[in-house]
Amino acid sequence: MQVEIYDTTLRDGSQQEGISLTVNDKLRVARLLDELGVAFIEGGWPGANQKDTEFFDRARSELSLKNATLTAFGSTRRPNGNVENDPQLRALLDADTEFICLVGKSWDYHVLETLRTDLDQGLRMVGESIEFLKAHGRRVFFDAEHFFDGFRSNPEFALSVLKTAAEAGAERLVLCDTNGGSLPRATGEAIDAVRNQFSDTKIGVHFHNDAGTAVASSMTAVESGVYQVQGCINGYGERTGNANLSTLIPNLQVKMGGKVITGDLGLITSISHHIADIVNIALDPHQPYVGASAFTHKAGLHTSALARRPDAYEHEEPAKVGNRTRMVISELAGKSSVMSKAEELGLDVDGELAAAVIEQVKELEHRGYHFEAADGSFELLIRKMTGWVNPFFELETFEVRSERDERGDTQSKATVRLRVGGEIAEEDGDGVGPVHALDMALRQALRPHFPSVDQLSLSDYRVRVLDSRDGTSARVRVLIETTDHEDSWGTIGVHENVIEASWQALADGIVIGLLRHN
Secondary structure (H helix, E strand, C coil): CCCEEEECCCCCHHHCCCCCCCHHHHHHHHHHHHHHCCCEEEEECECCEHHHHHHHHHHHHHCCCCCCEEEEEEECCCCCCCHHHCHHHHHHHHCCCCEEEEEEECCHHHHHHHCCCCHHHHHHHHHHHHHHHHHCCCEEEEEEECHHHHHHHCHHHHHHHHHHHHHHCCCEEEEEECCCCCCHHHHHHHHHHHHHHCCCCEEEEEEECCCCCHHHHHHHHHHCCCCEEEEEHHHCCCCCCECEHHHHHHHHHHHCCCCCCCCCHHHHHHHHHHHHHHHCCCCCCCCCCCCCCCCEECCHHHHHHHHHCCCCCCCCCHHHHCCCCEECCCCCCCHHHHHHHHHHHCCCCCHHHHHHHHHHHHHHHHCCCCHHHCHHHHHHHHHHHCCCCCCCCEEEEEEEEEEECCCCCEEEEEEEEEEECCEEEEEEEEECCHHHHHHHHHHHHHCCCCHHHHHCEEEEEEEEECCHHHHHHCCEEEEEEEECCCCEEEEEEEECCHHHHHHHHHHHHHHHHHHHHC
C-alpha cells in the first residue's frame, strides 16, 4: 500500500526552540520538500501571524510545486461562536489552498478544562467548521488533537469526534499524539479500533517524540493500515520534536517496501542538510540515514570486514539515501582502515606503510591529536608519509598582534610571510581576533596564486585544554571545520601556544580546500 507523507516542517517544525524562519526561508524549504516528493506541505497557520499570512500570499505567485500540494492549517471555530464570522476560518479561506488541515479537540479533558465548554459544543465546533470549509469548496483533513490521550480517557467521546468529522466531510482522520507520550503498542490498539469503525475514511497519524518513539509509532501505524503519516524533516518540532521524516521515509521506502515518495530517495541526505542550513541548526551527525556519521566506521574490526564485504557492518547501502561510507582513524584503527582511506583518496599505500601510519597516529593521539574529528589533517598525514609535499605554500614566518585602546576596543593584526611558487608573498590581515587576522593574511597572500581560496570558509572553531593542571600554559587542541559549501572537512592543531595550534589547523584546512579545487 502506498503511504502518503504529509510534511509539517513549516508549521509544527518551526515551533522548535531556536528556529525562526523568514518568509523567504519558508519558500526555500517548501521547494526542497517538493523536490523530495512529499505529498503535502503544510505551509503554516494563516491569520495566526503576519509571516504565515504573507507566505500564503506569496506562495500563489512564487511557489510552483511539481509533486506536493500546499496545505493551510488552522483550528475549528471558537466555543459558542459562529462559523460565518469566525476570523480564523476566514483566514483559512483567504489562504486560497485547495486543502485545509483543521485541528480540533478529541480529549474530553481539553474540551472541559481548556475550552471550558461542554462536550456537545466540542462536537459542534468540529462538525460546523468542516461543513463551512467544504461549502466554500475546500477539501479538509481533520487533526484529532490529543486523540490517544482522549481515547484512553473517554473512548466514546474521542470516537464521536472522529464520527462528527467524517460525517461533515473530512477526507482524512488524523490521530494525533500531541503530548508525545504514547507508546507504539497502545497507539496500535487505538488505531485498530478506529479502522474498524471508519473503514470508508482514510486514517492518518501525527506523532510527537517526547517518549522517543515517534518514528516507531508511525511505523506501527503503517503496519496497522493507516494511509497518511505526518512529520517533520530532521525531526524538528516543539519540545523534543515530531516524527523524523528523514528517518521515517527511508524506513518506509527501503525497509517496508512502501512507495512513499515520488521523488528520488537519494536526495534525502542533501535535502536534510540543506534544510538544516536554512534553519541554522547543525544537523546531528549521528542521525540515522542522513547524518554524516550514519555510515562512519572507526573500529579496526569493522573496517577490516567492510574492506571485504561492504554490507558487513552497514544495514543498508548508503547511496540509496544519498550518503556514503566513511572511515575515521584513531588509535583503534587497523591497517585495513588506513588502506581503505588511502584508496578513497586515490593513494597507493601498502601494508607496511599503513602500519607506519598507524604508529604515527598512535603517537600523535597520545600527544593530544584527535584524527577522527580531523579527516582533513589525517589525509595530509597519509599524503606526507607517501612522500607528498605541499605544492601550494610554505610558511616562512607569521606575526600576530592584538591591541586594546583606551575605549576598551580590541583589534588584531597579523603578518604572514609565505613561499608560494618560488616567490615570497608577505601580506597583512586585520581581524576581530588573532585567528581571524591570521586567516585574512593567509588568504591575502594566496589569492593572487589560488583564487579558489575565496570559495573556502570556516564553519566551526573549537579549542580544548588538554591538561588543566598546567593552567594557562597547558597544551590546547584546536579543531577547525572548513567548507566549500558542498563538502566540509576537519583539521587539527595541538600546541602549548593557542595561536600556533590555530595556525596548524587553519593552514591544513586551506591546503585541503586547495587540493579539492586545484
